[in-house]
Amino acid sequence: xxxxxxxxxxxxxxxxxxxxxxxxxxxxxxxxxxxxxxxxxxxxxxxxxxxxxxxxxxxxxxxxxxxxxxxxxxxxxxxxxxxxxxxxxxxxxxxxxxxxxxxxxxxxxxxxxxxxxxxxxxxxxxxxxxxxxxxxxxxxxxxxxxxxxxxxxxxxxxxxxxxxxxxxxxxxxxxxxxxxxxxxxxxxxxxxxxxxxxxxxxxxxxxxxxxxxxxxxxxxxxxxxxxxxxxxxxxxxxxxxxxxxxxxxxxxxxxxxxxxxxxxxxxxxxxxxxxxxxxxxxxxxxxxxxxxxxxxxxxxxxxxxxxx
Amino acid sequence: xxxxxxxxxxxxxxxxxxxxxxxxxxxxxxxxxxxxxxxxxxxxxxxxxxxxxxxxxxxxxxxxxxxxxxxxxxxxxxxxxxxxxxxxxxxxxxxxxxxxxxxxxxxxxxxxxxxxxxxxxxxxxxxxxxxxxxxxxxxxxxxxxxxxxxxxxxxxxxxxxxxxxxxxxxxxxxxxxxxxxxxxxxx
Amino acid sequence: xxxxxxxxxxxxxxxxxxxxxxxxxxxxxxxxxxxxxxxxxxxxxxxxxxxxxxxxxxxxxxxxxxxxxxxxxxxxxxxxxxxxxxxxxxxxxxxxxxxxxxxxxxxxxxxxxxxxxxxxxxxxxxxxxxx
Ligand SMILES: Nc1nc2c(ncn2[C@@H]2O[C@H](COP(=O)(O)OP(=O)(O)OP(=O)(O)O)[C@@H](O)[C@H]2O)c(=O)[nH]1
Ligand SMILES: [Mg+2]
Numbered sequence: 001x002x003x004x005x006x007x008x009x010x011x012x013x014x015x016x017x018x019x020x021x022x023x024x025x026x027x028x029x030x031x032x033x034x035x036x037x038x039x040x041x042x043x044x045x046x047x048x049x050x051x052x053x054x055x056x057x058x059x060x061x062x063x064x065x066x067x068x069x070x071x072x073x074x075x076x077x078x079x080x081x082x083x084x085x086x087x088x089x090x091x092x093x094x095x096x097x098x099x100x101x102x103x104x105x106x107x108x109x110x111x112x113x114x115x116x117x118x119x120x121x122x123x124x125x126x127x128x129x130x131x132x133x134x135x136x137x138x139x140x141x142x143x144x145x146x147x148x149x150x151x152x153x154x155x156x157x158x159x160x161x162x163x164x165x166x167x168x169x170x171x172x173x174x175x176x177x178x179x180x181x182x183x184x185x186x187x188x189x190x191x192x193x194x195x196x197x198x199x200x201x202x203x204x205x206x207x208x209x210x211x212x213x214x215x216x217x218x219x220x221x222x223x224x225x226x227x228x229x230x231x232x233x234x235x236x237x238x239x240x241x242x243x244x245x246x247x248x249x250x251x252x253x254x255x256x257x258x259x260x261x262x263x264x265x266x267x268x269x270x271x272x273x274x275x276x277x278x279x280x281x282x283x284x285x286x287x288x289x290x291x292x293x294x295x296x297x298x299x300x301x302x303x304x305x306x307x308x
Numbered sequence: 309x310x311x312x313x314x315x316x317x318x319x320x321x322x323x324x325x326x327x328x329x330x331x332x333x334x335x336x337x338x339x340x341x342x343x344x345x346x347x348x349x350x351x352x353x354x355x356x357x358x359x360x361x362x363x364x365x366x367x368x369x370x371x372x373x374x375x376x377x378x379x380x381x382x383x384x385x386x387x388x389x390x391x392x393x394x395x396x397x398x399x400x401x402x403x404x405x406x407x408x409x410x411x412x413x414x415x416x417x418x419x420x421x422x423x424x425x426x427x428x429x430x431x432x433x434x435x436x437x438x439x440x441x442x443x444x445x446x447x448x449x450x451x452x453x454x455x456x457x458x459x460x461x462x463x464x465x466x467x468x469x470x471x472x473x474x475x476x477x478x479x480x481x482x483x484x485x486x487x488x489x490x491x492x493x494x495x
Numbered sequence: 496x497x498x499x500x501x502x503x504x505x506x507x508x509x510x511x512x513x514x515x516x517x518x519x520x521x522x523x524x525x526x527x528x529x530x531x532x533x534x535x536x537x538x539x540x541x542x543x544x545x546x547x548x549x550x551x552x553x554x555x556x557x558x559x560x561x562x563x564x565x566x567x568x569x570x571x572x573x574x575x576x577x578x579x580x581x582x583x584x585x586x587x588x589x590x591x592x593x594x595x596x597x598x599x600x601x602x603x604x605x606x607x608x609x610x611x612x613x614x615x616x617x618x619x620x621x622x623x624x625x626x
Pocket of ligand 2: 330382
């Protein structure tokens with residue numbers, strides 16, 4: 001049986017009291033052994049829906065599930081694990097078992113590990129077959145489902161918007177026999193992969209090597225994905241020649257975290273190649289630098305809001 | 309020669325009829341651009357009322373007073389002589405395409421072939437409009453077409469009626485120019 | 496939709512006018528073209544040459560229009576390119592902006608005579624347009 005750590009935050013005193021006494025009753029009946037823990041070690045958050053937003057945001061970034069406790073005045077939130085206060089033991093047991101099922105079904109997740117590459121790693125394994133008909137699913141920390149299959153990723157529009165903004169941390173995908181709602185908004189799987197890479201941890205992705213030089217074999221479609229000038233620079237540099245991650249950080253003058261996320265995004269989207277693994281582009285390498293050129297280009301770059 | 313000293317830094321917008329060259333230059337040029345549009349009498353080729361037969365000309369002035377010239381070419385192959393005149397000495401070329409037009413992928417080849425001889429520093433950027441039209445090829449299809457020819461150039465979906473999209477094309481071009489200057493392999 | 500060529504103009508009549516004009520001393524060939532560069536009628540020029548002349552001529556006419564407009568001089572009327580081998584004149588036909596005539600003349604042509612004759616020819620063509 002798996003042991004799971006749970007942390008309660010922001011509950012009213014009577015709710016908190018009920019929760020702790022019920023946990024004792026649940027022991028031995030639940031699919032998991034539940035231990036109360038501090039928030040930094042917890043696998044699951046047990047929180048009042050009225051709770052402090054910054055706690056939710058910090059928890060959200062961990063990709064772990066949350067059980068929301070609402071009071072009798074609140075309307076039902078769009079989250080998978082919800083209890084209305086006051087709740088019975090059997091209701092608590094049922095929710096905890098659902099959470100235990102979810103966590104058991106995602107063996108790839110690195111619980112308590114701050115590196116959080118679980119979604120990206122599972123995506124890496126799934127991308128080559130992402131065009132297949134079988135669906136895989138994962139959840140956001142708030143329990144919204146994200147589906148991968150048929151070359152697409154389907155999720156609620158608001159979930160996709162948060163992903164595009166780099167605000168979402170996802171758990172690993174796992175196979176499912178069910179399908180997403182047919183009308184769920186979709187984006188291309190490779191676009192999704194790009195966003196997952198950009199919202200990953202600051203350090204170099206575990207599947208990339210510090211001593212290998214990488215270059216772009218193709219540009220991402222920034223018209224579709226959105227762009228900032230930093231990324232344009234990194235792309236331009238990485239099509240001219242291959243760079244080790246450290247050399248790219250050095251030459252671009254950009255924060256290592258940004259460069260690492262760019263590399264993770266490009267590799268997940270299938271745009272990055274290790275130098276030598278493919279023929280370098282033969283074309284367009286004619287140099288033609290003149291005096292005055294650098295100064296002029298500098299002026300133009302400033303005009304366009306690019307670093308000079 | 310890119311002729312920076314001669315004040316000839318120019319970016320050329322090209323691509324087939326109706327791709328949006330005139331629209332793009334008007335979107336980012338300071339002041340009214342020079343246009344040479346006349347009535348389009350070939351409504352089979354394109355339903356729009358007017359078409360460029362000379363060139364479009366706009367400009368962007370930088371803080372230090374130097375000027376970037378923006379030229380738009382005619383789109384029809386019969387104006388090929390104009391493509392060569394305008395392409396000569398270009399610092400960079402932006403090829404615009406309408407994904408919903410028949411033969412858009414072939415048009416990419418036509419314009420890449422025509423302008424590659426003028427492009428140094430890898431300064432080629434492709435902007436594709438109307439990729440959201442049902443059955444229109446995606447930007448990936450255009451990029452694959454370039455891959456097949458060993459060309460690594462950005463293919464960006466754009467709506468050239470939006471100034472921000474056109475500026476993204478120009479920024480991308482300038483980033484490429486900067487990278488080739490700073491990090492490129494010398495000839 | 497098909498090409499919206501000026502419906503009233505008969506290509507055959509236009510060709511006849513150009514033929515008569517071809518008698519002018521020094522004239523090597525003449526092409527009547529639409530403002531967007533399609534040949535409408537020609538004299539003494541093969542198909543490929545007249546297609547190219549039509550395209551280049553339409554660019555020049557459009558550039559002339561842009562230049563005259565820029566200088567605040569009103570509409571484009573004509574332009575002549577002189578070179579050591581002869582001269583090319585592009586002249587607007589009638590008051591509409593829909594077509595122009597390009598004439599190529601050799602060294603033996605007298606420019607004044609050529610322009611006068613070209614003007615006459617354009618007037619004749621304009622009559623065909625608007626009888
Ligand atoms: N719906 C839609 N319309 C667009 C888009 N991009 C451009 N257009 C329209 O397409 C037309 C393009 O016309 P022009 O700018 O004259 O095209 P051009 O490339 O200069 O054409 P030629 O001079 O004839 O070669 C304009 O009417 C634009 O408003 C787009 O992404 N979506
Ligand atoms: Mg135009």
